[in-house]
Amino acid sequence: MGAQLMPYLMSEDARAQADFYVRALGGEIQSVMTFGQMPGAPEEMADKVMHLAMTVAGGSALFFSDGGPVGYTRSISLSLSYGGEAEAREAFANLSDGGDVKHPFAPQPWGAYYGEVQDKFGVVWQIVKQL
Known part of the structure; x- marks a missing residue:
């Protein structure tokens, strides 16, 4: 039995970020649980997302939570590899x-189309289409 990598993003606004990815990449929000659904949650956290599960880009899973401990690193780079150039260009745009x-989406010397963009939420995306 092997492990499966599940990216979990700490967000300042998990709902807005997930909605953006649904529009940008296609996908669906599977479930949302707020801190307020847990006993003893502070009132100021009641509407904040504790756990949001979604799928993007043909079924890849992403998880989100609002916030994290002070000083928590929010740096991450995600790579999406596409079979078609048009689909890859659309995701990049x-x-x-x-x-x-x-890095603009363009053919690279190593035999692939590649582009890199930091989205408006600070997440770096590497979009790849093998030649």
């Missing part, structure tokens, strides 16, 4: 909306 293109 969608994720670039409000973000910062670090």
Whole structure:
């Protein structure tokens, strides 16, 4: 039995970030649990997301939570590999909306199309389409 990697993003606004990824990459929010659903949660955390599960880009899983401990590192880079160039270009363009293109999506000497963008939530996405 092997392990499965499940990216878990600490967010400042998990609902808005998940909604953006649904529009940008296609997908669906599977479930949302708030801190208020847990006994003894502080009132100021009641509407904050404790756990949000979603699928994007054909079924890849992503999890989210609002916040994290003070000083918690929020740096992450996610890579999506596509079979079609048009689909990869669309994802790159969608994720670039409000973000910062670090490397334009273009053919690379190593035999793939590649682009890198930091989305408006600070997540770096590497979009790949093998040649």
